[in-house]
Amino acid sequence: MKKALDAICVKGLPKRDIKNANRVNLLTLLWVITLMISTYLAGEGMLTSPIALTIAIVIHVIVGIAMLLSYKHFLTQLDEMERKVQLGALALAVGVAIISFSSYSILEEATTLPPLNTAYLIALMALSYIVGIFKGRLAYR
Known part of the structure; x- marks a missing residue:
């Protein structure tokens, strides 16, 4: 059981790796939130304007790119x-x-x-x- 808890809690990883993983997790959470909000707004018919749709997509893509770059940095530091x-x-x-x-x-x-x-x-x-x-x-x- 202790081994399982250590695996979940990333025990044994250097502080740098934990910090990088937390950054990736935060950006992933933000990306999911932008996906949920954009999907909800589109489903409610609130993204019918090309400008509103473009803004939603651009924000989602920018957060996604930041998430990917953060994950790449995380992997290279491990x-x-x-x-x-x-x-x-x-x-x-x-x-x-x-x-x-x-x-x-x-x-x-x-x-x-x-x-x-x-x-x-x-x-x-x-x-x-x-x-x-x-x-x-x-x-x-």
Whole structure:
């Protein structure tokens, strides 16, 4: 149990890595918030103006780019072991997304399922990534 808690709480990582991870987490949260707000406003018909739509998209893209650059910086600063954990988690998330999306597409074409809601795919990737991080930290710590 202690090993699992240490994996969740990133115990053993240098302060620099924790600071970088917190920056990535904050920017990811901001990106998700911009996605939620923009999606809500679009669904309520509040982004019908080209200017309002452009502003929403630009803010979302800028926060997304900042998140990606922060994650890249985070990865370059990590030690080899934690980088391996991150790579494994990314591979799991991408693999799960590709397999799930392609399988769902087949079922959708067969008219078994309704069209895919992309929010579910993003959530599935995020959850797969979290599982990969947890699994990797348990294996290497």
